[in-house]
Amino acid sequence: MGLISNGSTIFDNGAMASGFGGNMVFIKKLTASSSATLSFVDGSDGVVLDDTYKEYVFTFKNIHPATDQANFQFNLSIDAGSNYNVTKTSSGFRAFHPENDSYTGLAYWASGLAQSTNFQSITDGLDNDNDSCGNGTLTLFNPSSAVFVKHYISTCQINEGGSQESMNNFVGGYGNTTSAVDAVQFKMSSGNIDSGDICLYGIA
């Protein structure tokens, strides 16, 4: 049984016909082991971060900080990782609910940058109990454009470390550069990334 629209076969025999849909292509996985930073740099060790794809997705799994209540952050580079200091402007908000059910909330999150070269926080303070971690995604759009600034969107779900909350962090912003972004670095605001994986995918 197939799916045909206006004479074009879209699905047949359980598979999508060529020319429809796209692919999420795995590029590289980095595993933290008491790592101060995790960096994806275009052009070596199988890492692609150029005009091969118009959209790149980083996925974070079980990010566990060495230091309690440290934020998970990233920055962009336009010189193959020599400097992570792209000027960024952004905003964020967060939804939260503690384990003791004493409140719920949805609020602006002061993670936003205004023409700053600082690292961009994409989670609030992660809890570092043995069973706590953070997970999420960061999407970077068209990093090689010579015309447009470099927009990004991140959503993360964490154990927040201060009040033992479930917290969902949302951040959107742009690297205010028309130079090609060719490297991305992740780190905690303080202390190492004790453990966790980051995978990079290209969206074809």
Added chain:
Amino acid sequence: MPRYHNINGVQVQFTAEEEAARDTEEAAWAAGAFDRAIADVRVKRDRLIAQTDYLALSDNTLTDAMTTYRQALRDITNGVDTVEKCNNITWPTKP
């Protein structure tokens, strides 16, 4: 303990300059811990007060219980002067 980058899966030890810069960065982060924590408390407090603002409109009279609850929220930061106290706030129960 030396720090390490993981660059495309390759471990690279921090240079002395990078170690010093990271030490400074981490000290600044630690120094701002209370400011971040108390700001977080205020965000939650403001949210809880806002949830009962409609009861304080001029054409409505607050009950004593609600007046007490809202005042307790406004006073929630009194005496809270450490990160630990921020993390262990006892929130009043909404009437």
